[in-house]
Every structure is written in C-alpha cells, then in structure tokens.
Amino acid sequence: MLTLRSELSKCLQTRLCRRIPTKGISASSEKRQFISDDAGKGERVYDVIIAGGGMIGGAMACALGKSSYMQGKRILLLEGGQRKSTDILFSPPNFYSNRVCAISPGNMKFLKNLTAWEKIPRFGTVRKMQVWDACSDGMIMFNEPNMSEDLCAIVENDMIIASLTDVLNTQLQGQVEVMYESKISGCITPRNYALDDTTTAIPPVTINLKDGPELKTRLLVAADGVNSFIAQKALLSKMKWDYNQSAVVATLELHEEIENHVAWQRFLPTGPIALLPLTSQRSSLVWSTTHEHAMELLSMSDEEFVSAINNAFWQEHHSSAIVKYVQDYATRLFSSNVYNAKQYPPCISSVSGKRASFPLGFSHAIKYVKPRLAVIGDAIHRVHPLAGQGANLGFRDVECLLRVIEKAVYGGEDIGSLNHLLEYESERQLGNFPMSVSIDLLKRLYSTDFSPIVALRCLGLMACNSIPSVKEQFMAQAMK
Ligand SMILES: Cc1cc2nc3c(=O)[nH]c(=O)nc-3n(C[C@H](O)[C@H](O)[C@H](O)COP(=O)(O)OP(=O)(O)OC[C@H]3O[C@@H](n4cnc5c(N)ncnc54)[C@H](O)[C@@H]3O)c2cc1C
Structure with a gap:
C-alpha cells in the first residue's frame, strides 16, 4: 500500500504539479465553497x-490516521460496543x-503496512487447501509449488481487532x-446533488448517538456490519436473501501432533464443512448446515459433536450410476494431468471451549x-463463508477508499463529494460483485445431491484440478 501511495504521489506531483496540502490546510481556497463550514x-x-x-x-480508522495526507484532519471512530x-x-x-x-497474503501485507500485523501473537498458516465433494470423487487441491508460500493465515477475529x-x-x-x-x-x-453542481454548499452529515452529543461530519464511512443502521437510514437498497443455513464454529483438538498447514473443506449436501489449521494440534471448524442441524450440533455432548465432525469428513456417500460413469470417464481423461491424490483430514479427538452458530445470508x-x-x-456486502472472503473484501474496500480520499485531499477537493466517492464505488463493485456472485453460485451448485448436477460438478472440479492455469486464476483472486 505504501508503494501504491508513493506511486500515486509521484504521479500527481509530476503530472499535475499541485501542492500537497500541509497540516491544518483542509482544502484549496477555490474549492472551499463546496464544504459546508459549520465550525463557525x-x-x-x-x-x-x-x-x-x-x-x-x-x-x-488506522489507515486514515496513518495517512500523511490526513495530518491535521479531525477523524473520529464511533463504536457501539465496549472498549476491548x-x-x-x-x-x-x-x-x-x-x-x-482466513486472511489473504494481500491483506496480511495491508495489515503490515498499518503496523497491526506484527502485533498479532499467533495465527495458523495454510500452505495447501483441499476441497472435495461428498457425493462424488470430485476434488481440487490448491498449493504453491513445494508448499513454500502461505496461501492464507488463520487468525482469531479478536486478535485482529485488538x-x-x-x-x-x-x-x-x-x-x-x-x-x-x-x-x-x-x-x-444530504440529498443527492447533480455531479456538475459546483455552487451548492452540501451540508454535513448529522449523527445522533444513543447517549451523547450530536455530531457532524464532512464524510461518514459506515462500517457498522451486516445489519447496517446507516445503510438503512440512507436508503441504500440491497439485493439480499437468506441461505437458510447457520455456520457452527468451534476450536478442535487433533488426535495427534502433525505439520498442520492444510485447510480442508468438504461439500456435504447440507453445506460445506471446513477445518482450518491453527497449531500443530489444533484447528478451527466452520460447518455450514441447516438451522435445525446446527441447533442439534450445538446441543450435542462433546463426544457426539466430535464423532459427528469425524463422520462428516470421512463417511462415504452413495454415488448414483450416472455419477460413477462420469467420474470414471473424468479420471481416465484427466489422470495424466493430476499430480495430487485425494487425502483425508486429521482425526479430531476433542473440542475445546464453546461452540457457536451464525445465520448465513x-x-x-x-x-x-x-x-x-x-x-x-x-455493511455493503455479505457473502457465504465457504470461500473465506468476507473480511478480505472489506479490507480491500478500505484500501480503495483510502486512496480515493487521499486523492481528493491532495487535489483540494471536498472530501465528501460524490465525484470521487463514485470512483470508490465503481472500483469496488468490480471487485466485490463478481466474487460475491461466484461464491453464491458455488454454494447453490453444491447444495444438491441431484445426480446430473453432481456428475457435472464432479467433471468441472476434476477438470479444474488438472488445469494449472485455471487453478492459478482461482488462487490469484483469493490471495489478493
Ligand atoms: C462463520 C463465519 C466465518 C467467516 N470466515 C471468514 C474468513 O475465513 N475470511 C474472511 O475474510 N471472512 C470471513 N467471515 C466474514 C467476516 O467475519 C466478516 O466479513 C467481518 O467480520 C465483517 O467485519 P465488519 O467490520 O464489516 O463488520 P462487523 O464485524 O459486524 O463490525 C461492525 C461493528 O460496528 C458496530 N456497530 C454496529 N452498529 C452500530 C451503530 N449503530 N453504532 C455504532 N457502532 C455500531 C458493531 O458493534 C461492530 O463492532 C466469516 C463470517 C462468518 C459468519
């Protein structure tokens, strides 16, 4: 990010020859009329x-606070919960x-630039990922050559926030x-203004707190989560639907100590179950399933829960004749290209700590x-956790919005004007929408055990697994 910022800075300095606003100067005088100066x-x-x-x-908040362009600006972070x-x-x-x-290498770098990453005392590393279908032999394996590079890190949310x-x-x-x-x-x-309206002073956003003073701001950045109060108040309409699934999460102890660097995900007809490495003898579980089954999993004894997890990973499912025919055909077709044989995840011995479940949509x-x-x-996009992308997309929103804000400040523009905020919108929609739709399609594709669909996805998965360039494309998107 720092490189990007310095590139942007160089580019603006050489091409536009404008002056970087220094501490305390919020905007160049010719643009000042766009900013409602209620401070008076x-x-x-x-x-x-x-x-x-x-x-x-x-x-x-960290990215803005650390930006040299934002020195002297008044920045406030409002959090509804208690200080952690x-x-x-x-x-x-x-x-x-x-x-x-699961945090991508691109976002690890972003958090490093904020000097937040080096404060995180522990995390698991993923060097290989195996995704397979319970209803067929279809599987795909992702790994860097020789497992030398990390595909992602598995970090506790609390550690990132802390x-x-x-x-x-x-x-x-x-x-x-x-x-x-x-x-x-x-x-x-404020209401919408015509983009070429250069005369109207756009009023600031007014914010009321449950217990506290009224606040005003030239730019409100809403990061208030999936049920965003602000997105609702601003009438930002959303496409949305429930998956009628909940994700059950827990920390699991492995039966024996291993080199634990593989992330495992098996698609069951009720939803995917994933095991993410934390330490040599611990992994994290994310099991997406029907609400009823999730409730059942939460109320089981520890022994029953562990046995349900081991069964979910290991139990063979019956394949229909058409699925068997297609997978035999695909095995013959792709076997010369396939270097990775299917493996099985480590056995779980116990569960440590509490289990919890979260509705998915x-x-x-x-x-x-x-x-x-x-x-x-x-607050703007919610995806199924099967691809581990929700927070990763959010960090990319932050990087993009920071760039757009810095550019506006540098150019002496109104920090809250639509002209540049639309740049953020277009860039991030191009990143978020295709990823969100792909995850949704994947979820739908794997939510059925209807034989012709199972046969097709088996063929697709085996084909993808055997074509390195296709796998590289997937990895490049997920590792950004
Ligand atoms: C089971 C599961 C597994 C996941 N796994 C992954 C993964 O592997 N990789 C990945 O990238 N993503 C994953 N995600 C998604 C990830 O957890 C979310 O994308 C991420 O937590 C969103 O962060 P956020 O800050 O946008 O929202 P939130 O975490 O919801 O934070 C919103 C904050 O706003 C505050 N707030 C809300 N309303 C107000 C208000 N009115 N006033 C003031 N403050 C307010 C809240 O207190 C909260 O602190 C997973 C999600 C689930 C459910």
Whole structure:
C-alpha cells in the first residue's frame, strides 16, 4: 500500500504539479465553497467519522490516521460496543477463540503496512487447501509449488481487532479520536446533488448517538456490519436473501501432533464443512448446515459433536450410476494431468471451549455511496463463508477508499463529494460483485445431491484440478 501511495504521489506531483496540502490546510481556497463550514457556528464538524469499530472500521480508522495526507484532519471512530482490552496481544489466553478468519497474503501485507500485523501473537498458516465433494470423487487441491508460500493465515477475529486497537491507542492518539459505547441512533445524510453542481454548499452529515452529543461530519464511512443502521437510514437498497443455513464454529483438538498447514473443506449436501489449521494440534471448524442441524450440533455432548465432525469428513456417500460413469470417464481423461491424490483430514479427538452458530445470508448493495457517505465491509456486502472472503473484501474496500480520499485531499477537493466517492464505488463493485456472485453460485451448485448436477460438478472440479492455469486464476483472486 505504501508503494501504491508513493506511486500515486509521484504521479500527481509530476503530472499535475499541485501542492500537497500541509497540516491544518483542509482544502484549496477555490474549492472551499463546496464544504459546508459549520465550525463557525460552534458545532463539532469532523472531517471523517467512521461508524463501527469491527475489523473493517478499525482498519479504516488506522489507515486514515496513518495517512500523511490526513495530518491535521479531525477523524473520529464511533463504536457501539465496549472498549476491548488489548491484553490478549501480550499474554494470549490458552484457549483459541472460535471466531477466526482466513486472511489473504494481500491483506496480511495491508495489515503490515498499518503496523497491526506484527502485533498479532499467533495465527495458523495454510500452505495447501483441499476441497472435495461428498457425493462424488470430485476434488481440487490448491498449493504453491513445494508448499513454500502461505496461501492464507488463520487468525482469531479478536486478535485482529485488538491489534488495530493497539495501533490506535499507541500510535494514533492525537490523530484519531475513538468513542466506545457510542451507538448511532440517528443519521441524516444530504440529498443527492447533480455531479456538475459546483455552487451548492452540501451540508454535513448529522449523527445522533444513543447517549451523547450530536455530531457532524464532512464524510461518514459506515462500517457498522451486516445489519447496517446507516445503510438503512440512507436508503441504500440491497439485493439480499437468506441461505437458510447457520455456520457452527468451534476450536478442535487433533488426535495427534502433525505439520498442520492444510485447510480442508468438504461439500456435504447440507453445506460445506471446513477445518482450518491453527497449531500443530489444533484447528478451527466452520460447518455450514441447516438451522435445525446446527441447533442439534450445538446441543450435542462433546463426544457426539466430535464423532459427528469425524463422520462428516470421512463417511462415504452413495454415488448414483450416472455419477460413477462420469467420474470414471473424468479420471481416465484427466489422470495424466493430476499430480495430487485425494487425502483425508486429521482425526479430531476433542473440542475445546464453546461452540457457536451464525445465520448465513447474501447481500449486496446496489450503491455504495451518497454525498458525504461511503459504506464498506459487511455493511455493503455479505457473502457465504465457504470461500473465506468476507473480511478480505472489506479490507480491500478500505484500501480503495483510502486512496480515493487521499486523492481528493491532495487535489483540494471536498472530501465528501460524490465525484470521487463514485470512483470508490465503481472500483469496488468490480471487485466485490463478481466474487460475491461466484461464491453464491458455488454454494447453490453444491447444495444438491441431484445426480446430473453432481456428475457435472464432479467433471468441472476434476477438470479444474488438472488445469494449472485455471487453478492459478482461482488462487490469484483469493490471495489478493
Ligand atoms: C462463520 C463465519 C466465518 C467467516 N470466515 C471468514 C474468513 O475465513 N475470511 C474472511 O475474510 N471472512 C470471513 N467471515 C466474514 C467476516 O467475519 C466478516 O466479513 C467481518 O467480520 C465483517 O467485519 P465488519 O467490520 O464489516 O463488520 P462487523 O464485524 O459486524 O463490525 C461492525 C461493528 O460496528 C458496530 N456497530 C454496529 N452498529 C452500530 C451503530 N449503530 N453504532 C455504532 N457502532 C455500531 C458493531 O458493534 C461492530 O463492532 C466469516 C463470517 C462468518 C459468519
């Protein structure tokens, strides 16, 4: 990201020959009329307010706070929940949280640039990934040659939030204000303006807190999660549907110590079950299944739960004649190209800590921005966890929005003007929408045991597994 920023800076300096605004100068004078300067009325007008201090809002606050373009700007992070202790970074608990995320190499780099990554004391590394179908022999294996590079890291969500909080506490105290237990209960965003309207002073966004003062901002960045209050108030319509599934999560102990660097995912007709490596003897479970089965899994004894997991990974399913015919044909067709034989995941011996379940659904907003409003993370897109992409897409939103804001500040533009916020919207829609739709299609494709579909997906999976360039394309997208 730093390279990108310096490239952008070089490009702007050489081509446009404009002056970089220095500390305290918010905009060039000829553009100042676009900014409603309510500060004169004694109100608190922030340059940017970020709503929601989850992983994505926290990263946005750090990214803005660290940006040299934002020096002297008033930045506020509002989080509805309580301040979380950062002690887990310095003395990690013996147990692992059941909420983890697979973080792509591109986003590890992004978090490194925020100096947040090096604060995370522990994470698992994935060097190989096996995805296979319970209803056929179809499988695909992803790995870098010789398993030398990490495909992703498995990190506890709490660790990511704590590391971002620590950056805010220790490095950005004078730069980013943070208010905890500050739930936004009201928000008025300006109406839409014509893009070429250069005369109207666009009023700031007004924010009301459940308990607290009224706040105003030139740009509101909404990172308030999947049920975003702000996206609703701003009438940003979304395509959305429920998957009628819940994901059961837990931390599992392996039967024996192994070199644990493989992520396993098996598609069962009820939904995918995934085992993600944490340590040599621990993995994290994400089991997406029907709500009823999820409830059953939560209420089982530890022994029953462990045995259900082992069965889900190991039990053979009956294949119909047509599926057998197609898979024999595919095996003959692709066997010369296939270098990876199917393997089986490690045996689970016990479960440690609590289990939990989360309802799953899809949503994608048609628009990401309005005048003085940009929405990021789950507040704008929600995907099925089967590809481990939700937070990864959110971090890419942050990177893109930061670039767009920096460019506006550098050019002396109004930080909340639609003209540049639309750049963020177009770029991220191109990244988020195809990925979200692909994940949705994958989920649908694997939600059936109807033989002709099983036969087709078996053929598809075996074909993809045998063509390195196809696999490289998949990996390149997921590892961004
Ligand atoms: C089972 C499961 C597994 C997953 N696995 C992966 C994975 O492997 N890889 C991956 O990339 N993603 C994964 N995801 C997705 C990932 O967890 C989410 O994309 C990510 O947590 C979204 O972060 P966020 O900050 O946008 O939203 P949230 O985490 O929901 O944070 C929103 C924040 O806003 C605050 N807030 C809400 N309303 C208000 C308000 N009115 N005022 C003030 N504050 C407010 C909340 O308190 C919260 O702190 C998974 C999801 C699930 C359910």
